[in-house]
Amino acid sequence: MIAGAVVLLSGTAAMARQADRYLVVRCGTLLDVPGTPAKKNVTLVVKNGAVDSVLTGLDAKASIPAGASSEELNLSDQFVLPGLIDCHVHLAMEFTPDMRLRMLAENEVDSAFRSVMFAKKNLMAGFTTVRDLGAGGEVVVKLRDAINRGDVVGPRIIAAGKAISVTGGHGDPTNGVRSDVFGLAGAEDGVADGADECRKAVRNQVKLGADCIKLTATGGVLSPSSAGLAQHFFDDELKAIVETAHAMGRKAAAHAHGVDGINAALRAGVDSIEHGTYLDDESVRLFKEKGAYLVPTLLAGETVSANAKVPGYYLKVVADKAAIVGPRMLEMFRKAHGGGVKIAFGTDTGVSTHGENAREFGLMVKGGMTPEQAIISATITAAELCGMSRLVGTLEPGKRADLISVRGDPRADVTLLERVGAIVKDGAVVRGADGD
Ligand SMILES: [Zn+2]
Known part of the structure; x- marks a missing residue:
């Protein structure tokens, strides 16, 4: 029984040490909160599936701790909005x-x-x-x-x-x-x-x-x-x-x-x-x-x-x-x-x-x-x-990183949304910048 308890404890400790996952999204335009002005040339940092921060500049350096895993998504020529x-x-x-x-x-x-x-x-x-x-x-x-x-x-x-x-x-x-x-x-x-x-x-x-x-x-x-x-x-x-x-x-x-x-x-x-x-x-x-x-x-x-x-x-x-x-x-x-x-x-x-x-x-x-x-x-x-405002609907810090991209401004031509490029759900890239 005691040995089992030790295994369980060390398993929990291992989980706690699991590396943080980062996704760094370079956004030509980011409409993080629909209805407010879009941001030009920003970097959206995602940590463990949630929006962490929005940094100024396409080449902003996200502070990613050593040992964390990180991935880049380059949407610098695209318009990014919430899923x-x-x-x-x-x-x-x-x-x-x-x-x-x-x-x-x-x-x-x-x-x-x-x-x-x-x-x-x-x-x-x-x-x-x-x-x-x-x-x-x-x-x-x-x-x-x-x-x-x-x-x-x-x-x-x-x-x-x-x-x-x-x-x-x-x-x-x-x-x-x-x-x-x-x-x-x-x-x-x-x-x-x-x-x-x-x-x-x-x-x-x-x-x-x-x-x-x-x-x-x-x-x-x-x-x-x-x-x-x-x-x-x-x-x-x-x-x-x-x-x-x-x-x-x-x-x-x-x-x-x-x-x-x-x-x-x-x-x-x-x-x-x-x-x-x-x-x-x-x-x-x-x-x-x-x-x-x-x-x-x-x-x-x-x-x-x-x-x-x-x-x-x-x-x-x-x-x-x-x-x-x-x-x-x-x-x-x-x-x-x-x-x-x-x-x-x-x-x-x-x-x-x-x-x-x-x-x-x-x-x-x-x-x-x-x-x-x-x-x-x-x-x-x-x-x-849907009763999910705390999780989705905008790309504010703390919300799930669900986002999509289109080429062009959907606020000018809404039919662009019929041709979505990149798709990210919960911080995981479902489809990349070039539609693959
Ligand atoms: Zn129906």
Whole structure:
């Protein structure tokens, strides 16, 4: 026993002596805090994965103790900014017309392998943090853990687990399929009716490892359901979901298209509205009164409108909904942004193609934001909504060293963010200066 204790002690001592790791990033331009002036020709010093200091000059000498490991990243001809954050993705899926057929042939293991590939695509597009708002089973919760362990390369993930839905609602996985094959879904699968089942469904997701709770307050576009886009959960159910989530320290993200569902969810105290298609003046007032965020997913609108025109791409019931929702979203965005609603960047990637997340920026600018406002939305504001402002969103000392580079100033041309150069996550170089 004593010998074992000695081994344990010396092991701890060895860990304490482990060499510090430094990364020295030479930045032609550094936008360390979006919304403030960028710094020209500076050196960003990263220690053990966190931002340590920003030094003046491209050749500034970082004080690195003897014995520490250090690496240089030369971005002296590039524009460096914090890693991007997408508050609405689905890492376990990417919509294809044969999705319903695949439900019969594939299981959670297939989703898990796909999610590894999709996660990497999000990271390689410059998204160092993503919030996954809904996946069947435990795929994304386990993917998050695997990435955190270093087993899989991917962005840092905030996972919602399975979305909470009413029976027959947008998040009921047994919509439009044979009940004798797929059965009926219950609270364990996130399908809940009545306040008590709603509480149970939320608690179950927390138990399974969810970081936040997603609920489908209204009908949705891609579900094979003709239950419309209006409010699905009753007010007492919404209240039960939000209160239970908050009691367990989780934020609640409400998918909502119809205005009755948007406003009911806001009144119930949700932290964000996802999509928000039919929001009105009262919604804008409620967003501000409650301090809730809008996650606009303009790219999803753009994607479903385009696909709805392709014969046979969606089921008719889906195509009909896509055709009315898609074109409305820019107008919705203009109204919310003009009304002063806090907007956190989110794409609904998985509805669109993984790795194309940055296309959202161009749409946000089309909807009335300046490029700089869109960048703030995908960094500082997104970090706030994710409850991660202490870790990510800016490159201030103490925060995780998540950064990307582009060639040119994205505050002048926001579409430059569709072609990200270097990527650093947690102080580790994922892709170098020349895109290798
Ligand atoms: Zn979604």
